[in-house]
Amino acid sequence: MTETTEAEAQPANDRENQLIMTLKDGDVRIQLRPDLAPRHVERIKELTRAGLYDGTPFHRVIEGFMAQGGDPTGTGTGGFRDRGYADIPAEFVPAARARFLRGTCGMARSQNPNSANSQFFIMFAPGDFLNNQYTIWGQVVEGMERVDRIARGEPPRTPDRLIRMRVAADAT
Numbered sequence: 001m002t003e004t005t006e007a008e009a010q011p012a013n014d015r016e017n018q019l020i021m022t023l024k025d026g027d028v029r030i031q032l033r034p035d036l037a038p039r040h041v042e043r044i045k046e047l048t049r050a051g052l053y054d055g056t057p058f059h060r061v062i063e064g065f066m067a068q069g070g071d072p073t074g075t076g077t078g079g080f081r082d083r084g085y086a087d088i089p090a091e092f093v094p095a096a097r098a099r100f101l102r103g104t105c106g107m108a109r110s111q112n113p114n115s116a117n118s119q120f121f122i123m124f125a126p127g128d129f130l131n132n133q134y135t136i137w138g139q140v141v142e143g144m145e146r147v148d149r150i151a152r153g154e155p156p157r158t159p160d161r162l163i164r165m166r167v168a169a170d171a172t
Helices: 038-049
Strands: 018-023 028-030 060-062 066-069 104-107 119-123 134-143 164-167
Touching: 018 038, 018 119, 038 134, 038 164
Parallel strands: none
Antiparallel strands: 018 028, 018 164, 028 134, 060 066, 066 119, 104 119, 104 134
């Protein structure tokens, strides 16, 4: 089995499985991967449609590695469990199906593989050590240069925020 690209995995016109993430420098388009992680994609869309990602900070941004956000507390310890969103079981796939490459979107978690809730990360560079250890739910297909401009730090002194996220099918 060979690695699939985002274009092979999902039709480019499948707006139900695309996110538009608005950052300070403009929009980023993410192709969702329900073929790899159906429960995680559904959760991302649920939280997006509820507006729960809007205004959340990128609280952990490591040069040459990734930008992490999706925590309403901005501390790296939060999620939306208190709003009825239970943790999601891992949906790991073998590296032969998908790998952590530049622009890959993965779900953050604690040491427990089944603890993903709302936090996610976007890779700045390949990270093979994450393969089959973290769930891949999407791939940036447009606007990665905007992700590259997110303020660095753990946490950044002045964190950038996810201004707005929406499912492309809902965008007006």
